[in-house]
Amino acid sequence: MSDTQWKILGEHTVDENRHIQLKTVDIELPDGVRFTQYVARMPRCAMTLVLNDSREVLLMRRHRFIIDKWVWEVPGGYVDGAEDIALAAAREVEEETGWRPCSMEHLVTYQPAIGSLDQPQEIYLARGAELTSTAPDINEAEEVRWFTLQEAMRMIDQGEIIGAATVVGVYRALSLT
Structure with a gap:
């Protein structure tokens, strides 16, 4: 080498x-x-794959104007300055979906386009979440729903899930026992 x-x-x-x-x-x-x-x-991003006891994943439906397409994604966003990454990931879940994660565990870190973009992306796994009284941010999500991992796989195959963090998170979750 x-x-x-x-x-x-x-x-x-x-x-x-x-x-x-x-x-x-x-x-x-x-x-x-x-x-x-x-x-x-770009700044570090923190996303969370939230799984409930039925092994369903919490996804948000949103319009991505850059590609002019409606897609389903895991919640996530930028880490603010020196903010703890796990706390940022949990904060984004609550702000974007109205659900508060019960636990946070680092799942994977990756670079989405390493040839021309430097943006570390951290995906966390939350096992369980509690619905809060906070309504999801209308600017973030049109709809928030739970899907089985098998449904999420089908959505990847059909182009309803195309964002790297969600694809990586779903595939990684499938490998968990």
Whole structure:
């Protein structure tokens, strides 16, 4: 295995706000070829796959304007600064669905598009949740429902679930005994 790495020759910020930092990065490959790569850096995200005692998963139906499609997803969002990641994941569940997780357990960490996007994504598993008196945020979810893991698998196959965090979370949950 080679330890040869790509060389970063320089970086230039194209645009930046609290949700994203877009840069161009000048790169030199081990064979001397040079090129410029766009790189997006975004804050850490925390999502939660909530499972009840019947092994049903809590999903939210929402419109994603970027792809102009209605999809089902697990709740989640940005981690605020130095906020504890598990607490952020639990907070997002309650804000977006009106359910409060009973427990939080780290399930998996991944990078969704490692070739051009730096955004660590943490998926937590909540075993059980209690319905609160807090109504879900209308800007977050059109509908909140429980689905069996088998129904969620069918929804992945039919393109109703397409977000990476939800797909990864559902498949990971299927491997749990």
